Amino acid sequence: MVFRTLVVALALLFAAPASALACPVCGLAGPGNNGWAYLAMTLMLSALPVGILGGVLFWVYRRTKEAEEAAEAEQSRRASAAPTRRQAGVEAVR
Amino acid sequence: MPMALVGEPPKRRAAVPSGVLGMLLFVAAEVMFFAGLISAFTITRAGAPPLAWSLPGGVVLPAVETAFNSIVLMMSGVVLVVAHWRLRRGEDAKAARALLAATILGAAFVLLQGREWWGLLSRGVTMQTSTLGAFFYLIVGTHALHAACAIVGLGVAWWRLRRGALPAGFFYTAETFWYFVVAIWPVIYFRVYF
Amino acid sequence: MSAHAASHAEHGHHEQGFVRKYLLSTDHKVIGLQYLFTGMLMALIGGFTVYVFRMQLAFPGEEVPLWGRVTAAQYNALVTTHGSVMIFWVAMPVLIAAFGNFLIPLMLGCDDMVFPRLNRLSYQLFLLSALILIASFFVPGGPFGGAWTAYPPLSADPAYNATPWGATLWLIAVALEFVAFLLGGINFITTAMNSRAPGMKMFDVPIVIWMIVLASLVFMASVGPLIAGAIMLLFDQRFGTGFFNPATGGDPVLWQHLFWFFGHPEVYVVLLPALGIVAEVMTTFSRKKLFAYRTVIFTAIATSIISFFVWAHHQFVAGIDPRMAGLFTVTTLIISVPIAEMMFIYIATLYGGSIRFTTPMLWALAFIAEFLIGGVTGIYLGAAGSDVYFHDTYFVLAHFHYTFFPIAFIATFAGLTYWFPKMFGRMMDERLGKIHFWGTIIAFNVIFIPLFLTGAGGDHRRIFDYSLFPELAGLQGLRVLATIGLLVLIAFQPIFIYNFINSMFRGKVAGANPWRANTLEWAAPSPPPHGNFPEMPVVYRGPYEYSVEGRDEDYWPQHVPPDDPKRPAEQVA
Numbered sequence: 001m002v003f004r005t006l007v008v009a010l011a012l013l014f015a016a017p018a019s020a021l022a023c024p025v026c027g028l029a030g031p032g033n034n035g036w037a038y039l040a041m042t043l044m045l046s047a048l049p050v051g052i053l054g055g056v057l058f059w060v061y062r063r064t065k066e067a068e069e070a071a072e073a074e075q076s077r078r079a080s081a082a083p084t085r086r087q088a089g090v091e092a093v094r
Numbered sequence: 095m096p097m098a099l100v101g102e103p104p105k106r107r108a109a110v111p112s113g114v115l116g117m118l119l120f121v122a123a124e125v126m127f128f129a130g131l132i133s134a135f136t137i138t139r140a141g142a143p144p145l146a147w148s149l150p151g152g153v154v155l156p157a158v159e160t161a162f163n164s165i166v167l168m169m170s171g172v173v174l175v176v177a178h179w180r181l182r183r184g185e186d187a188k189a190a191r192a193l194l195a196a197t198i199l200g201a202a203f204v205l206l207q208g209r210e211w212w213g214l215l216s217r218g219v220t221m222q223t224s225t226l227g228a229f230f231y232l233i234v235g236t237h238a239l240h241a242a243c244a245i246v247g248l249g250v251a252w253w254r255l256r257r258g259a260l261p262a263g264f265f266y267t268a269e270t271f272w273y274f275v276v277a278i279w280p281v282i283y284f285r286v287y288f
Numbered sequence: 289m290s291a292h293a294a295s296h297a298e299h300g301h302h303e304q305g306f307v308r309k310y311l312l313s314t315d316h317k318v319i320g321l322q323y324l325f326t327g328m329l330m331a332l333i334g335g336f337t338v339y340v341f342r343m344q345l346a347f348p349g350e351e352v353p354l355w356g357r358v359t360a361a362q363y364n365a366l367v368t369t370h371g372s373v374m375i376f377w378v379a380m381p382v383l384i385a386a387f388g389n390f391l392i393p394l395m396l397g398c399d400d401m402v403f404p405r406l407n408r409l410s411y412q413l414f415l416l417s418a419l420i421l422i423a424s425f426f427v428p429g430g431p432f433g434g435a436w437t438a439y440p441p442l443s444a445d446p447a448y449n450a451t452p453w454g455a456t457l458w459l460i461a462v463a464l465e466f467v468a469f470l471l472g473g474i475n476f477i478t479t480a481m482n483s484r485a486p487g488m489k490m491f492d493v494p495i496v497i498w499m500i501v502l503a504s505l506v507f508m509a510s511v512g513p514l515i516a517g518a519i520m521l522l523f524d525q526r527f528g529t530g531f532f533n534p535a536t537g538g539d540p541v542l543w544q545h546l547f548w549f550f551g552h553p554e555v556y557v558v559l560l561p562a563l564g565i566v567a568e569v570m571t572t573f574s575r576k577k578l579f580a581y582r583t584v585i586f587t588a589i590a591t592s593i594i595s596f597f598v599w600a601h602h603q604f605v606a607g608i609d610p611r612m613a614g615l616f617t618v619t620t621l622i623i624s625v626p627i628a629e630m631m632f633i634y635i636a637t638l639y640g641g642s643i644r645f646t647t648p649m650l651w652a653l654a655f656i657a658e659f660l661i662g663g664v665t666g667i668y669l670g671a672a673g674s675d676v677y678f679h680d681t682y683f684v685l686a687h688f689h690y691t692f693f694p695i696a697f698i699a700t701f702a703g704l705t706y707w708f709p710k711m712f713g714r715m716m717d718e719r720l721g722k723i724h725f726w727g728t729i730i731a732f733n734v735i736f737i738p739l740f741l742t743g744a745g746g747d748h749r750r751i752f753d754y755s756l757f758p759e760l761a762g763l764q765g766l767r768v769l770a771t772i773g774l775l776v777l778i779a780f781q782p783i784f785i786y787n788f789i790n791s792m793f794r795g796k797v798a799g800a801n802p803w804r805a806n807t808l809e810w811a812a813p814s815p816p817p818h819g820n821f822p823e824m825p826v827v828y829r830g831p832y833e834y835s836v837e838g839r840d841e842d843y844w845p846q847h848v849p850p851d852d853p854k855r856p857a858e859q860v861a
Contacts, residue, residue, distance in 0.1 A: 014611060034141030035609045038545065041133035042612065045549050046596045048129050049509030052122045057505075060481060063109040068489070109481070112402045116478045123470055123508045130513025130546055134520065138531070138539050146537030221529045225537040228529040232520065 113267040121274045124240070128278055131236065132285055135229050142225065149214075150223045155230065156210055157287040163206040164283055167241075170199035171276035174248075174269060181255075181265065190255045197248040200272070204241050207234065233286055237279060244272045314404035315818055319411050320390030321711065324704075326418060327382035333422075334373040339778060341366040346771035348753040361450050363752045364433035371436030372458065375554070376465055377418055379696035383561045384507075385414070385469065387703055388476050388500045390711065394809035394816060395494050397485025397825040397847070402478045406471050413468035417461045424457035432458035435750075437547060440532035440540045444524040456525050463518045466511050473504030485808065485847075487827035491582060492846065494807045494831040498585050499564030503557045506592045510553035517546030544603050552599035555691065560588055562699030563630060566652045569706050570634055571832050572805045573649035574641030575842050578832040579633050587626045587633075594623045604675045613672040620670035627663055631656060642835075642842075646803075647721030651702035654729050655694045662690030665740065680750065683743025686736045693732055701725075701784070708788075709802045713814040714795030720787040727780030734773030738766035804843045807831045811847045 110118075139147060149155070177192035211231075221228040247268035254260040310318060336354075343350075344358040351357055358366070389407065393400055401407045424431045432454040434443035446452035480501045484493065520531040521543065530536030532543055571578045578584065600608060600616040634656055643649065665687040668674045678684060708716050739747075742763045747754070754760055754767065801810040808827070812820050825847035833844040 034137055034539070037137045037140035039609055039612055041136055041545070042600060045126075045129060045133055045513060046599075049122075049126060049506075049596050050593055052125055053505055053509050056118050056122060060110050060115065064481070064490075067109040112478050112482050115481060116403065116406075116474045119474045119477055119505075119508060120470070123512050126509055126512030127516050128512070130516035130549070133513065134516065134531070134542055134546060137542055137545065138537070141539050142537040221523065221527060225530050228523070228531060232523065236519075 111263045111266060113263040114270060117267045117270045121270060124274060125278070128233075128236075128282070131229075131233050132281065135233065135285065138225060138229065146224075147226055148224065149219050149227055151218055153214065153217050153219055155287050156213070159210060160207075160283060160287055163203050163210070164279060166199055166206065167203040167276055167279055170196045170203065171273060173199060174272055178269060186255065186258070190252060193248065193252045193255060196272070197245055197252055200241060200245045200248065200275075204238055204245065207238055230286060233282055237275070237282055240271075241275050244268070244275045248272055312408065314400070314408045316389045316393050316401050316404070316407060317711075317816060317820075319407050320386050320388070322411050323381045323389060323414065324386035326415060327378050327386060330373050330377040330381075330418060334370050334378055335778060335781070337366045337370040337373070339774065341370070342771045342774050344752070345754065346768045348755050360752045361433055362430070364435075364449075365431045365451065365454065367750075368432050368435050368458075372432075372462070373421070374696065375436065375558075375692070376462060377421065379558045379692065380465075380469060381414060382700050383558050383565075383696065384476075384500060384503055385410075385472050387496070387561060387565065387707075388472065388504070390707070391809060392476055392479055392497055392500065393483070394710070394812060394820060395497050395807050396480065396483055397488065397808040397811075397821065397827065398479070398483040399819045399821070399824075401475050402482055403475050407475050410468045410471040410475070413464050413471070417464035417468060420457050420461040420464065424454045424461070427453035427457065429454055437551070438521065438543070439547075440521065440524065440543050443543075444521060444532050444540075446525075452525075456522065459518050459522050459525070463515055463522075466515055470508060470511060473508050476504045477501050477508075485825050485827045488846075491585075492827055492830050494564075495567040495578065495581070495584055496561065496564030499560040499567075499588060502588050502592050503560040506553050506560070506595060507557045510550045510557075510596065513546045514550035517543055520546075541603075541606055544606055548599040548602040552602065553595045556591060556595040558695050559627075559691070560591070562655065562695040563588070565699050565703040565706070566634065566655050567637075568805075568807070569648045569652040569702050570637055571834060572706070572803050573644045573646055573652075574638050575644070575834045576637060576641035577834055579636040579639075581830065581832060584630060584633055587629050591623065591626045591630075594619060594626070598623050598670075601670055601672075601675070604672045605679045610672075617670060617672045621667065624663060624667060624670075631660060631663075646705075647716070647718055647725060648702045648706035650722065650725050651698050651705065654725070655698045655702060658690060658698060658729070658732070659694040662687060662692075662694065665690060678743065680748055681743035682739045682747045682749050685749050686739040686743055689736050689739075693736075697728075701728075704788075706803070707809075708791065709798035710809055710812075710814050710816070712792045712795075713798055714791050714793075715798045715802060716791040716795060717787050720783055724780055724783045724787065727783070728777060731773050731777035731780065735770045735777065736773075738770045738773075742766050742770075801845075804841075806833060806843050806845050808846055811845060 173192050174196040177189050177196060180186075180189035180192055211234075214227075214230075219227045219230075221231050251260060251265050251268045254264070310322075313319065340352050340355045340358060341363055343352040343355075344363060349357070389401070421431075429446075429451040431451065432438075432443075432449070433451045434449040434455060438455075438459070442448045443455055446455065449455055480493065480497060520529075523529040524531050524533065524538075530538045532538045532540045534540060567578060567584065597619040598616060600612055601620045604613050604616075665683070669678055669684060669687055705716055705721055708714075743749075745760070745763050747760060747763060747767075751757070754764065798814050800813050802814075803810070808825055809816075811825050813822070826849075827846045828849055829844065829846055831846055833846075835842045836844050
C-alpha cells in the first residue's frame with residue numbers, strides 16, 4: 001500500500017509538474033524554455049563547492065595525517081633512544 | 095605514546111605551505127565566481143528568444159582564431175610545469191628560462207585576445223548592443239583580467255629567480271594561480287564561443 | 289630648529305604612533321576590536337532605521353520623533369538599509385571577523401594570523417565598504433531603496449527604485465565587503481591549519497574555532513556567484529547592458545538564482561559561529577565536558593554541506609520547476625535535523641552540570657530557546673505548499689528575526705560578556721548585565737510573536753501604510769504592540785553601552801582566567817600583549833576537561849602539563 005502510494009506520488013511529481021506551477025502569474029507567461037537550464041545549473045552550482053572544497057580539504061587532510069604520523073614515528077624513536085632529553089625538548093620548543 | 099607526548103611535544107609544522115593553501119582556497123572561491131558567470135550565461139542563453147541571441151550585423155564570434163590563442167595559453171601552462179620540474183631539480187638557470195617562456199606565452203595570449211576584441215569593437219559589437227555581446231565581454235574580460243594579474247606574478251617570480259632570491263612559497267603560489275587561469279579557459283572557450 | 293617646531297614634530301611623531309598602533313596595526317586583537325567597534329556603530333544605524341519605519345507602520349502618516357514624516361520612498365530606503373546593515377555590516381563583521389580575529393590565534397596558541405598584512409587589508413576594505421554605504425545617505429536620491437535582496441528590475445532601473453546613486457553605491461559597498469571577508473576567511477582557515485600550538489591536534493581545537501573555520505569555508509564557496517551577479521547588476525545600472533532586462537533577452541529571475549545561492553548558505557555562515565560561541569559559554573558555566581564533541585563537529589560539517597542544497601526554497605513562488613521545488617522542500621526539511629541534533633547536544637551538556645547563571649550563560653541559554661522558535665517556524669516555510677501562503681508575509685519576517693536576532697545579538701552578547709575580561713582586562717557589571725538581558729529578551733518576544741500572528745493573518749511585508757487596506761485593519765493593535773516592544777528593546781540598549789564603556793575603564797580587574805576556563809586564550813594575560821603569550825603554550829588535552837574525577841580543581845586547562853607523567857591525560861579522561 002505504501003509502495004503503491006509512493007509510485008503514484010512519484011509519477012505525479014515527474015509526469016505532471018507543469019500544472020502544479022507554484023507561481024500563478026508565471027502561468028500566464030507560459031512555461032519558459034530555460035527550465036532545464038535552471039535545473040542543470042542549480043545542480044552544478046550546488047555540487048561544485050562540495051567537490052572543490054572536499055577535494056582541497058581531503059588533500060590537506062591526507063598531507064596533515066602523513067606529517068603527523070611521520071612526526072610521531074620520529075618522536076617515539078627519539079623518546080626510546082634518549083628518555084632523559086624530555087626536559088630539553090620542552091626547552092627547544094620555547 | 096602518551097609518554098612521548100609528555101616528554102617531547104611535537105613541533106609546530108605546516109603540512110601544506112601557507113601561501114599555497116591560501117591560494118588554493120582563493121582559487122576555490124574564484125572557480126565558484128566563474129561557475130556563477132557560466133551558469134548565468136547558460137540560463138540566459140536557454141531562455142532567450144532565438145533572434146535575440148546573436149551579435150548585431152551578422153558578426154560571429156571568432157572561434158577559429160581563438161582556438162590558436164587557446165593553444166598558446168595551454169602551451170604556457172605546459173612550459174610552467176617544465177619550469178617547476180627544473181626548479182625542483184635545482185637547475186635554476188634552465189628553470190628561469192622556462193619561467194620566462196611561460197610568462198611570454200601567457201602575455202601573448204592576452205595580447206592576441208586584445209586584438210580580437212579590437213576587431214569586434216570596430217565592427218560595432220559592444221556590451222550594449224546585445225546580451226550575447228555583453229556576456230562575451232564580461233566573461234572573457236574577467237578571465238583576461240585574471241590572466242594579466244597572474245602574468246605579473248609570474249614575471250615577478252622570474253625576476254626574483256634570476257636574482258637568486260625566489261622563495262619557494264612565492265613560486266608555488268603564483269604557479270597555482272596560473273594553472274587555475276589556464277585550466278578554466280577551455281571551459282569558457284567551449285561554453286561562450288559555440 | 290625652534291622650540292615650537294620641535295614640539296610640533298614631537299606631536300606629529302606621537303600622532304603617527306597612534307595611527308600605527310590602532311589604525312595600521314597588523315595585530316589580530318586590534319583588528320578584531322576594530323571589526324567589533326565598527327560593527328557596533330553600524331548596529332546603531334540599523335537600529336535607528338528600524339525605529340523609524342516601525343513607528344510609521346504603527347502610526348502611519350504621523351511625525352516620527354527625530355525623523356519627521358516618512359515618505360514611501362524613504363520607507364523603502366529605511367527597510368533596505370536596516371536589512372543590509374544588520375546582515376552585512378553587523379552580523380558578519382562581529383560574529384566572524386571580530387570573534388574570529390580575536391579568538392583564533394589566542395585559542396590556537398600562536399602569536400598572530402598567518403597573513404597579518406592581508407588581515408589589515410581585509411579590515412581596511414571592510415571599513416571602506418562601510419564608509420561607502422554611509423556616503424550613500426548623502427547622494428541625490430538617498431540610499432538604495434530596492435530591498436536588501438536587490439531583485440531586478442527594481443534594483444536595476446533607477447526609474448523603479450528612484451535611487452540612481454544609492455543603488456550603485458550599495459552594490460559597490462556589498463561587493464567590497466565580500467572581498468574583505470574573503471581575505472579574512474582565507475586567513476582564518478590557513479591559520480587554523482598551520483599555526484596550531486604544539487600538541488594541538490584537529491580534535492583538540494575548541495568548537496568555536498571549528499565553527500568559524502567551517503563558516504569561512506561555506507562563505508568562500510558560496511560568495512562567487514553573488515559577486516558575479518553583482519558585477520552584472522552594476523553593468524546593468526551604469527553601462528546600459530541588459531543582463532536582467534527581458535526586453536534585450538536578459539532574465540530577471542537569474543538574479544534570484546545567483547543571489548540565493550549565496551543568500552541561504554549565508555544564514556549558516558553566521559549561525560555556525562554563534563553556535564560555537566554558545567558551546568564555549570555553556571561548557572564553561574556548566575562545569576561539565578561538552579557532550580559529544582566530535583558529533584558536534586561532524587554535525588556542523590554535515591550542515592555546511594547540506595547548506596548548499598537548500599537555497600532554491602527562496603524561489604518557490606518565482607516560477608521554478610515544481611520538481612525542483614519538491615527536491616528543495618526535502619533538503620530544507622533535512623537540514624533541520626543536524627541543527628536539532630546540535631540543540632539536543634547542548635541541552636545534554638547542561639544535564640547534570642553545576643550550572644552558574646552568569647550573564648553570558650543566560651545569553652547562551654536564551655539563544656537555544658529563541659533559536660528553537662525560529663527553527664520550528666522555518667518548517668512551515670520550507671515546505672513548498674505552505675510557503676505559497678506564507679511567502680512575503682510578516683510570518684517570514686518573524687521567522688527570520690527569530691533566527692537572526694539570536695545569532696546576531698543574543699550569541700554576540702553571550703560572546704562579548706564572556707570574552708570581555710580577555711579583551712579589556714576588566715569584568716563587566718553582572719547586575720547591569722542581567723537587567724539588560726531580561727529587558728532585551730522579553731522585549732524581543734513582544735516584538736515578534738505579534739508579527740507571527742499578523743503574518744498568518746495576511747499582512748504582506750512590503751506595505752508602507754496598512755491604513756490603505758481596510759480588511760487588515762483588525763491587526764493594527766498587534767502592529768502597535770510590536771512597535772512598543774521595539775521601543776522597549778531600544779530603551780534597554782543604553783544600559784549595555786554604559787556597562788561596556790564603564791567596565792572598560794572602571795570594572796573590577798580580571799585575572800588571566802576569571803571564569804576558570806580551559807581553552808588557551810585564558811592562559812594569556814588579560815588583555816593579551818602584542819605576541820599574546822609570554823611563552824608559547826603547549827597543548828596536552830582537549831578543550832573541555834571540566835570536573836575531571838580525581839582532581840582538586842574542577843577545570844583542567846589545555847596547556848597545563850599532567851601532574852604525574854605516569855597518569856597522562858588520556859588515561860584520566
